[in-house]
Amino acid sequence: MTEQWQPSACILCECNCGIQIQLGADGRSFDKIRGDKLHPTSAGYTCNKALRLDHYQNGRTGRLTAPLRRRPDGTFEEIDWDTAIGEISARLTEIGDRYGRETLFYYGGGGQGNHLGGAYAPATLATYGVRYRSSALAQEKTGAFWVSARMLGTPVRAEVEHAEVAVFIGKNPYQSHGFPRARTILKQMGRDPRRSIVVIDPVRTETAELADFHLQLRPGTDVYLLAAMAAILVRDNLIAADWLAAHTDGLAEVLDVLRAVPIEKYCATADVDLELVTAATHRIARAASVSVLEDLGVQMNRHSTLVSYVGSMLWLLTGHFAEPGSQYAFSGLVPLGHDRGHPADTGPRSPVAGARIVSGLVPCNVISEEILTDHPARYRAMLIETANPAHSLADSHRMRAALAALDLVVVIDVAMTETARLADYVLPAPTQFEKYEATFFNLEFPRNIFHLRHPVVPAPAGVLPEPEIHARLVEAAGLLGEDDYAPLRAALEQGRQAFAFAFLGVVADPAKAKLAPVLLYRTLGPTLPGDAAAAAVLWAAAHNCVRKYPAGVEKAGYGTGFEAGEALFEAILSGAHGIVITDDEHDASWERVRGGTIHLALPELLAQLANLPEPETDTTAWPFVLAAGERRAFTANTIMRDDGWRTRDASGALHISRADADELGVSAGDTVRLTTQRGSAQVRVEPTDRMRPGHLSLPNGLGLTDSDGGPAAGVAPNELTSYDHRDEWVGTPWHKFVPARLEVCDPERDGAATVVAS
Structure with missing residues (x-):
């Protein structure tokens, strides 16, 4: 066993807690894992899951180490990379030319711990004209994204650590986390008589056991309970009237609907005692700070989008935004969760089912509908990157049938997953500990962080990192080559500022702008220390961060202007334990609200709230x-x-x-x-x-x-x-x-x- 501890991060949930790994004598086994006390947010904290990551890296996983092509009899054969890239490129081009580029579909781009490779996918999509895409976010968060976009023009999060009252809706952070050091903070709140936890969940979870108020409602009735709570705020004159007048519009329309809510009836529908609901609501109303965090318990449940809307009333009607311990709008290197906020009757739709596309993502539950049809615009080819839709999406039987109906399925992954077994081509990638990697779950406030993880062990022969795969797919189509790279490399020899001017000149061409990740990878990438070419795309992200959040970047110590972007990028490259990228004042959240005003009234959702039906139940056939x-x-x-x-x-x-x-x-x-x-x-x-x-x-x-x-x-x-x-x-x-x-x-x-x- 080596004595050196190597910094990295857990890859099993969005928190990506910092860890340190000690390798065994073979140089590959993870003999010991501990929390990284130098990580700027987790500060040494881990849950039990991170300590078992050797099973991800070295367990019985069905690891892939060579490109595979399906034979006519359904078995797979190993092929070389040039053959794989050439054949995939030709087939994508052929299908797009024959049926239209809208028939090419992309799914994935990263999971809980790997987003850096997916940052290069847009170049491949642009090369082959792929118009439609999706990811697991489209079966989890798009309702909340759409509501936030409509109301604020930006996604928001909850600052639980400093809240007087934390409200968890369909969320058990003791297990699912969702904010740094979750178990530690929950226990601190549970011991503090000045603070309270409110849990809305049909299960008495570990978090509920720490709560002052557990509203253990009937499954699927969250919208009725939340409507009753919002109505109690209005009925009992507990709303922040002055704050609402100064910062919002549409209040009158919301109040009209909430005044008509049958509070007692809705509490009975949810099967929660009216007195308990009232007490919890009053506790929220009298708190100096409130944070509200929802999760999959409601985001994968009936009326999920409406629940996101009505749940937001708990913090909006009480005026808890852009202050310590409340909701906030975050910065970040790469936008996550942003949507244009189109009203329900406008905006982009999927080609066959006509499903609403939020944050650029086709709903996961309609993907099979977009394939299993004779519609001329049906998807005919699917590129799947580090995702497993055959297992992770609803109705696996139907999803497998949809994949079988496609003319081409290409999977990029580490292991022979359920989806890879259905592919025509499987392209092997390094594990998340064999390459430079990162996530864009950079959601913290006021000090937001980014962690570029360095390789812990070398990748085996035969695999390629995702940026290299995307670069080769772009080059195979003839869209980029040495003639495009040479001028940028020449400029780079004169320094980063000269490179920046040259790069901006190239991407002024919209066609080339879409290929920017590969341009950076092939030119800036080889000059980065430690074979960190995959991090090249972060150079542009760092400069964009300075442009969008100059005050936060300056307060974090990077300066201003071009020099700040360079300093931030260099800090990212060298910060193996993670770094602070922005340090915001709380008022910065208002700068991210579109127009500076929160729009309370969403007509379609208010109409639905005003006309909620009785819950449908079939307890005879399905008890x-x-x-x-x-x-x-x-x-x-x-x-x-x-x-x-x-x-x-x-x-x-x-x-x-x-x-x-x-x-x-x-x-x-x-x-x-x-x-x-x-x-x-x-x-x-x-x-x-x-x-x-x-x-x-x-x-x-x-x-x-x-x-x-x-x-x-x-x-x-x-x-x-x-x-x-x-x-x-x-x-x-x-x-x-x-x-x-x-x-x-x-x-x-x-x-x-x-x-x-x-």
Whole structure:
């Protein structure tokens, strides 16, 4: 074992906590992992998951080390990189020429820990004329993005650490995090009598156990409960009238709707005591600072976009924005979550289903509709980068059929995933610890950070980093070559400022501007220290950060103008533990609000709120509601493909209330058949008093195909979900509201666990 500790970051959630890794004697195994005390936000904190990352790097993952091409008989053969790039380029060009460029589709671009390679994808998309794209964000966050864009013109976040009252809606940060040092901060808040936690969640989560107020509502009724809380603020004259008059418009329209909300009825609909709802709402109203954070529990549930809208009223009506411990608008190197905020009847749509495109992303739940049709504009080729839609998107049965119907599927990934097994070509990339890597989840405030992670171990022969793959795809199409690179390299020999002028001259041509990432990679990239060519795109990002957020960059110590951009870029390159990129005053949030005014009234959503129907229930055929994909202590996204990383609940038990378990006559470890409208599976049960009667939960990240091609432990949740169960505005799935039923299994009769499509 080496004595040196190498800095890096966890790759399993958006927080990307800093870690340090000590390698074994073989120079590859992660013998020890600890939190990095030098990381500017996590400061030595980790949860248990980061400590198991050797299973990602060195476990039984089905690692790829050579390009693969599918044979006519369905098996794969290894080919060289030149052949792979040449054939893929030719087929993309052929399909685009024959059917139109709108038939080419891109999915992915990075997960919880790898965005840097995806920053080069726009050059490939421009080269082949790809107009439509999507990613996992389009099954999670686009409702919130659209609401924020409409109201503020910018995405917002919650500063939980300094809030007097923190409100968590469909979120369990004890497991899912969502802000730095989550467990530490939650425990601090729970011990402080001057502060309060409000949790809105049908499950008594670890966070709920620390809360002063747990509103344990009926699954899928969040919009009714939140409407009642907003209406209580209005009824009891608890709104910040002066603040609202100074900073918002549309208040009168909102008040008209909220005054008509039947508070008592909606609390009964949610099955939460009116007095408890009132007490929690009053606690929010009298706080000096309030932060509100929602997550997948509502973003993948009924009325999710409307919930994002009504939930925002808790902090808007009480005037908690752009102050310590409240909501804020963040800076960043690369825009994340931004949308133009088109009204519902305008804006871009997908070519077949006509689905609303938010933040440039086609809703994940309509992708199969865009393929499984005879529409002339249907997608015919799909480039999938570091993503696993065959497993991670709703209705896996249908998604597999959609991939099979395409003329071309190309997958860029580290391992032979469920999606890679369906591809025509598979291009192997380094793991996230074998290359320079970063994420653009730079959402902190007032001190925002960026962490360019350096390689911890060398990549094996035969793989290429994603920037190189994209550069070769662009060059194979003939759009860039040495004639384009030579003038920029010559300018670079005269210094970065000369290079900047030359580069700006080149990208003044709109066609070349779209290829800027590859231009930087091939010219600036080779000059960067430590083979950090992949970081070249961050040079432009650093200068854009200075242009957009000059005060924050200057306060962070980088100066002003061109020199500030260079200083920031150099700090990024050398800051192996992560660096502060901007240090904002709280008033900076107002500078990011479009027009300086928050627009409270969104007519379409107000109309929906004013006409909420009674919740639809079919308790006879489907007496249970399944939450598909719960985050637990030993679950992660599908990049953790070695089941050995789990030291507890290895098969991912179905959580069920003790009352329901008693009624069914099952105990911990017994097997039941779980059936939904889309499929069925046998699964082990774990009765718990955390669940409401009628509510079930399966964890995320299980049911993978193992490295030998056989089934791994647990149930894949999306074998049980439906593509057409989705939000009416942005198409996000209802993974947390899946009608279900249970049957007790006879082990001798029913045999081993199976998953069957309906």
